[in-house]
Amino acid sequence: MxxxxxxxxxxxxxxxxxxxxxSEPITNGVLRDMLAERGWAMSADECLRRFVGKTVRSQAALIEAHTGQPFTEDWLQAFYVRRNARLAAELxxxxxxxxxxxxxxxxxxxxxxxxxxxxxxxxxxxxxxxxxxxxxxxxxxxxxxxxxxxxxxxxxxxxxxxxxxxxxxxxxxxxxxxxxxxxxxxxxxxxxxxxxxxxxxxxxxxxxxxxxxxxxxxxxxxxxxxxxx
Missing domain, CATH: 3.40.50.1000 (HAD superfamily/HAD-like)
Structure with a gap:
């Protein structure tokens, strides 16, 4: 060696x-849940592959294409709130x-x-x-x-x-x-x-x-x- x-x-x-x-499993878990609520269901592994190393905002067009719903600042802020709560509890x-x-x-x-x-x-x-x-x-x-x-x-x-x-x-x-x-x-x-x-x-x-x-x-x-x- x-x-x-x-x-x-x-x-x-x-x-x-x-x-x-x-933090990645926590953050991506919240993202996966919120995308599923908008109709885009995927496995935890797929969510990590698609989003790890990227900002959620930079993937707005992709999210809109898969959910059929607009990517809004309110939705992004709701993601941050849920993400931060999980991180505070589990990180x-x-x-x-x-x-x-x-x-x-x-x-x-x-x-x-x-x-x-x-x-x-x-x-x-x-x-x-x-x-x-x-x-x-x-x-x-x-x-x-x-x-x-x-x-x-x-x-x-x-x-x-x-x-x-x-x-x-x-x-x-x-x-x-x-x-x-x-x-x-x-x-x-x-x-x-x-x-x-x-x-x-x-x-x-x-x-x-x-x-x-x-x-x-x-x-x-x-x-x-x-x-x-």
Missing amino acids: SASPLFRVRAVLFDCDGVLVD QPIDGAVATVQAVHARVGGRIACASGADLAKVQMQLAQVGLAALFGAHVFSGHDLPRSKPFPDVYLKAADALATPPADCLVVEDTVTGVQAGVAAGATVVGFAPAGQAAVHTEVQALREAGAAHIITHMRELPGLIRV
Whole structure:
């Protein structure tokens, strides 16, 4: 077995959902329920495949086509309310994420950021809920607040700029093809996270590699050992 690579970096930029917090099954469960109420029934796996790594708003045309009903701001806000209630009741950190962020924070002298495609209030709520908010401080960013979200690089470029670190000196940690594409487009080195035991893990690993991930980890505890400063 070959040794894991070492990446010389000055800063580490984390995605949130699926990397730091196990929110995707919860969020997609609420979305699946609300779409079923509008006549679009699908399995949990299909809902994840269609929507993971994407904002609900960006899929408005798809939702309208399958439900035959208009995508409205009121419906989206109702989704946010139901989603946040479920997250508040059920959210847990990804296994090993808290210890990993603590270790990485120490290794790179605090130069870490969270750069998500989700809305900022949700990201901040989730980080606080799992005990990570203090480690990231003000360096939490959302693609919702920028002209373009993932797979465009904007949120990673903003995070790198806030840390006064060139993107080429940043390591991005992502679990979706959309996110990997964003990190690569920003000019960062990207580590893909594909948890062992997830559905169709081999397909996911290949997809992350094809999107440009330089290395794949299957548990968050592997990350600190990849970083050389």
